[in-house]
Amino acid sequence: MDCRFRVGVLGRSICFSDRELEVAAIEGMARGYHPFPVAIYGPEGCGKTTLTRYLVHRLGNEGYLAIYLDALTEVPGKALELSPPIPQHVVEDALRSLSVPLSGVIARYAARVAEALWRRVKMRRGVVVVVDDVYRAVGLGAAERYTKALYEWVSRSAPRHGVKNLLVLLTTSEGVSKRLLARHSYVELYMLWNLPEKGFEEFVEQLNPPHSPSDLYTATGGNPRILIEIARHGWDHERVRRMYRDRIRSAIRSLGIPREKLRELARDPDADPETAAKLEELGLMIELMRSSALGEAPNPDPDLGIGTEWAWQTPLFRTAVLEL
Numbered sequence: 001m002d003c004r005f006r007v008g009v010l011g012r013s014i015c016f017s018d019r020e021l022e023v024a025a026i027e028g029m030a031r032g033y034h035p036f037p038v039a040i041y042g043p044e045g046c047g048k049t050t051l052t053r054y055l056v057h058r059l060g061n062e063g064y065l066a067i068y069l070d071a072l073t074e075v076p077g078k079a080l081e082l083s084p085p086i087p088q089h090v091v092e093d094a095l096r097s098l099s100v101p102l103s104g105v106i107a108r109y110a111a112r113v114a115e116a117l118w119r120r121v122k123m124r125r126g127v128v129v130v131v132d133d134v135y136r137a138v139g140l141g142a143a144e145r146y147t148k149a150l151y152e153w154v155s156r157s158a159p160r161h162g163v164k165n166l167l168v169l170l171t172t173s174e175g176v177s178k179r180l181l182a183r184h185s186y187v188e189l190y191m192l193w194n195l196p197e198k199g200f201e202e203f204v205e206q207l208n209p210p211h212s213p214s215d216l217y218t219a220t221g222g223n224p225r226i227l228i229e230i231a232r233h234g235w236d237h238e239r240v241r242r243m244y245r246d247r248i249r250s251a252i253r254s255l256g257i258p259r260e261k262l263r264e265l266a267r268d269p270d271a272d273p274e275t276a277a278k279l280e281e282l283g284l285m286i287e288l289m290r291s292s293a294l295g296e297a298p299n300p301d302p303d304l305g306i307g308t309e310w311a312w313q314t315p316l317f318r319t320a321v322l323e324l
């Protein structure tokens with residue numbers, strides 16, 4: 001737990017929890033020459049944004065210029081976070097110097113933004129650029145082109161501008177983009193799973209729950225967003241499950257997935273990869289790609305809805321499906 005980085009949850013400010021393994025892995029990448037953009041995918045709400053914002057804060061204190069771009073925010077001043085902090089007039093001057101329209105998705109110009117900033121700021125160790133939720137913003141049709149262009153940029157630009165190390169991190173919770181990227185050698189793909197039980201306990205205890213952390217772990221599988229949803233509804237996880245059941249019902253009706261197929265996957269997440277892939281597109285299941293886990297891959301556990309190759313993004317979805 002690192003209380004120097006605080007996260008706003010339900011009107012409280014809590015300490016950043018866990019993720020030591022993931023932080024160590026990415027710090028290792030930042031230290032050496034890392035020519036490939038690193039794409040991180042994981043369940044919705046598992047903590048990708050929080051982890052990357054934490055990394056930016058931390059690396060900014062370790063001699064890097066760390067740039068975080070929220071691809072879904074269209075106002076440049078709000079989409080950009082820098083560590084260490086840089087005077088506002090320097091940032092404005094850097095953005096003005098770009099020959100791009102400064103409305104719309106600033107993430108499209110991530111490379112140019114980074115170059116304009118690093119020309120104005122002294123950094124000892126290198127540059128880290130995070131583009132969060134990028135594929136939803138640039139569009140799936142552009143996912144491969146966008147990532148390839150970043151790869152070309154990393155291999156060309158850093159040496160040319162005398163930047164010692166340049167690491168680009170991209171995040172997505174969107175299943176199709178992950179599948180597109182998995183085919184290519186110009187990007188490294190890593191999976192970030194939900195919080196492990198001990199880390200989840202650290203997180204949840206800061207919210208003074210009326211239930212035991214282990215019961216809440218059984219309900220959420222360590223997904224912090226679902227936990228927050230449960231807390232917001234008076235810690236009534238049955239109610240949240242019913243809400244998801246109704247949402248899932250209307251989503252799967254539109255795809256025409258038979259109920260028996262869902263039940264089969266609720267019993268065994270690996271039973272039907274074709275249907276599991278459709279459910280991945282709805283943000284309900286996810287392909288695990290165990291060898292590419294950024295921290296630890298989750299152990300198979302039928303009660304938590306985790307198989308060998310496929311898993312429910314949170315057990316709450318699995319139990320909701322059983323009630324359909």
Ligand SMILES: Nc1ncnc2c1ncn2[C@@H]1O[C@H](COP(=O)(O)OP(=O)(O)OP(=O)(O)O)[C@@H](O)[C@H]1O
Nearest residue numbers: 007009016017044045046047048049050173224225
């Ligand atoms: N390590 C952590 N420590 C403390 N709080 C966390 C941590 N990880 C996530 N959270 C909390 O959980 C919430 C959901 O996490 P976050 O938004 O980072 O998930 P995400 O994976 O980026 O979601 P999405 O797939 O929608 O982009 C955050 O708003 C934050 O409050």
Ligand SMILES: [Mg+2]
Nearest residue numbers: 048049132133
């Ligand atoms: Mg996010």
